[in-house]
Amino acid sequence: MPQLTETADWPTPLKPGAYEDSFLLGLYERMVTIREFEDGVKFLFLEGSMPGTIHQCQGQEATAVGVCSALREDDFITSTFRGHGHALAKGLTVESLLFELFGASTGCCKGKGGSMHVGDMSKGMVPGIAIVGGGIPLAAGMALAYKMRKEPRVVACFFGDGAVAEGAFHEGVNLAAIWDLPVIFACENNLYGASTRVDLVMRNARIAERAATYGIRAETVDGNDVLAVHEATLAAAADCRAGKGPVLLELLTYRRTGHSRRDACHYQPQDEREAWARRDPIERLGARLIEAGAADAARLQEIRREVQAHFQRAVEEARRQPMPAPGDIADDVLA
């Protein structure tokens, strides 16, 4: 079972001057935005005002924000059914996301995507691919296009530990490897695929070790340390842009919510949940910010309140958004 043995349980203090305070506060705000968004959406969903199903990412904010903050604006990400955090981290607005979840025609996919397919090409995010592993070869193909056109872009491909068992993982990673494609395979190893623990379905649950099979570089990263993820992604992106081929990042993290809908998550042992709760990515960055004097507790509280207020305003707006007309059903099937 993957444990965080190789990384300290609590990150080392911030090196003075290594980062601008505004950058660090930006990371903090994004993670808080994702957490508040997900908690708010959960409420709306349970209350019954939001249609469909939801797969949420509370606890995994540092993987989304750590990866995306290391990318350039015109780099792309591919995502999964669990894409709200990726979307917010890549720069989609709370509004365009929320409107989409409500099914409004003003949502990021005009209401035709929904929770599992959020994305926005103009922000560098392909709509989420909800078939486990399905985005992996696709990301390789996008990177192939950039390589063929000699564009210095990279693609960060998010997927879960469960996807590693799919043929698409093997085929996609192998293609990216043989063609030296600029793909960052960002595996969010949250220890569970739906309700199944990763070690029940994998003899080798240390996913980074798979990279050797394909002849590519890999790293296991503390996925609850946003700066560790950011730095690993920066290095991976630099390798990609230098033509060194793909990099696999195994981001160890934990889902602090059910898999989907009303999943009460009884399969996660109590002590495990508590241990990971103590590693909460937002609290960890917050503590480091305070320790380094980049912000005080009041400032962090203020950020949270602003984010909450923004979310509430967005919900009010979302409730007033136009729904697509039934007559529009056949739009966008073919070009």
Added chain:
Amino acid sequence: MRRLSIAEALREGIAEEMRRDPSVFCLGEDIAVPGGWGGAFTVTLGLEEEFPDRMLNTPIAELGFFGAAVGAAVAGMRPIADVQYGDFLFLAMDQIVNNAAKLRYMSGGTVSVPLVMRAPVGATGRGSQHAQSMERYFTGVPGMKVVAVSNAYDAKGVLKSAVRDDNPVLIFEHKLLYGSKGARTEPGAVDATSEVPDEDYTVPLHRAAVRREGSQVTILAWLLMAHLASQAAERLSAEGIEAEVIDVRSLSPIDYETIGASVRKTGRVVLVEEGPRSGGVSAEIAAGLMEHCGNDLLAPVVRVASPDVPVPFTPVLEEAYRPDVARIVEGVRRVLRD
């Protein structure tokens, strides 16, 4: 004008499109190995000499390279993916159906997937897993176009249209129609060569083609069956029965305008399909005819199709499997009796 085989015409079409547009490239297994086959049926033979960076040999990984083709298309390229044998489309099904055909719609029209997929089909002495007629599995998938080509002129023109189309387009080709030469020759092949002009031209993706005019009955067929239908019509003509033969060609969407005009003239329809009868494309067309021109039908439609069995290997059974000229003639006689 020159007379070209389907394989030659496709090769020429691919080369011309790659010259015209640098975003066009090919990927597939064995498609660009110097001294190799040029894909399983010689279509891409030698293209790697002119386009060394745009003819990509892939590992044997259909899901992977179809997925990569979808991704490249999403990122603005115009890939042509070659699947060797249509049967292997099943391995790439997820990428084709769940990604290629849906990304435009579920993104609210903001993602384009200008992808061309080429798939050889048809029973040719190889047994059940290299023989299927795959059309049925894709014609019911919204978000993509499906075309079946039966002569060299069409093959080149359709390919060029498909490359320029902003949608995923799946082109079915028949192994017995390629006219491949040398070691890749197919025993039992039918001559599908045609005159191909030197200048640039395209063939629309949504139009059926009337191959033979006739007044008494309409025979609808595609791929190899379109040729057999024409042969059947010649035989019937000797008996004084004039059949109109339509190469349906565009399987999704289906051109009910051309087909309907013929049915209004003849009132009788025989549908010919290689591939099992149950759940076939001809079932869909039969239902479509009821909706579009049911009142013009003077007799129930007749379907000539293969039995509901996997394609058998032994030649005697493969012969019995696939509709032939005699069965088509018999189908026409049946629809005229009613």
